[in-house]
Amino acid sequence: MLKQFLPNEHVKSILDISPEKLVEKGIKGIITDLDNTLVEWDRPEATPELIQWFKAIKEKGILITIVSNNTQARVSSFSNPVEIPFIYSARKPMSRAFKQALSDMKLKREEVVVIGDQLLTDVLGGNRLGLHTILVVPVASTDGIWTRFNRQMERFLLARMKRKGMIHWEE
Numbered sequence: 448m449l450k451q452f453l454p455n456e457h458v459k460s461i462l463d464i465s466p467e468k469l470v471e472k473g474i475k476g477i478i479t480d481l482d483n484t485l486v487e488w489d490r491p492e493a494t495p496e497l498i499q500w501f502k503a504i505k506e507k508g509i510l511i512t513i514v515s516n517n518t519q520a521r522v523s524s525f526s527n528p529v530e531i532p533f534i535y536s537a538r539k540p541m542s543r544a545f546k547q548a549l550s551d552m553k554l555k556r557e558e559v560v561v562i563g564d565q566l567l568t569d570v571l572g573g574n575r576l577g578l579h580t581i582l583v584v585p586v587a588s589t590d591g592i593w594t595r596f597n598r599q600m601e602r603f604l605l606a607r608m609k610r611k612g613m614i615h616w617e618e
């Protein structure tokens with residue numbers, strides 16, 4: 448049960464994920480969350496560092512799809528300027544949007560990683576489909592109102608996983 452929430456990897460920031468390493472692992476596509484994964488939940492646009500990262504990813508021939516539970520207005524106004532396809536109102540951890548992204552990118556499950564900042568939506572959703580999941584530290588220490596409840600649950604799950612020796616990353 449707890450294993451459902453356990454990410455395959457954990458990194459400080461999405462910028463720490465190296466395009467070269469992804470290629471070495473045979474990864475051809477990224478499904479990424481938006482809020483507090485790519486930028487702060489209340490920042491409308493990508494930062495210059497993130498734009499560089501997107502560029503490096505695309506140059507390696509890796510596809511990206513932003514899959515967000517947020518609204519069409521929020522997700523499209525972030526994604527369109529950086530020319531990245533997106534799915535809004537995704538209802539993660541439900542599988543539908545993840546499957547949609549896989550079929551849009553025409554990739555197999557083993558060719559894709561899921562990146563996100565939440566155990567209850569991003570990691571659970573990716574794990575349920577057997578996708579490789581990477582948890583990032585939230586970009587901002589604050590959250591939108593709907594996320595705050597999930598964070599309490601997340602702290603509980605993380606504490607249990609630590610007690611059971613399931614996670615080894617540093618804080």
Ligand SMILES: [Mg+2]
Binds near residue numbers: 480482483484564565
């Ligand atoms: Mg998020």
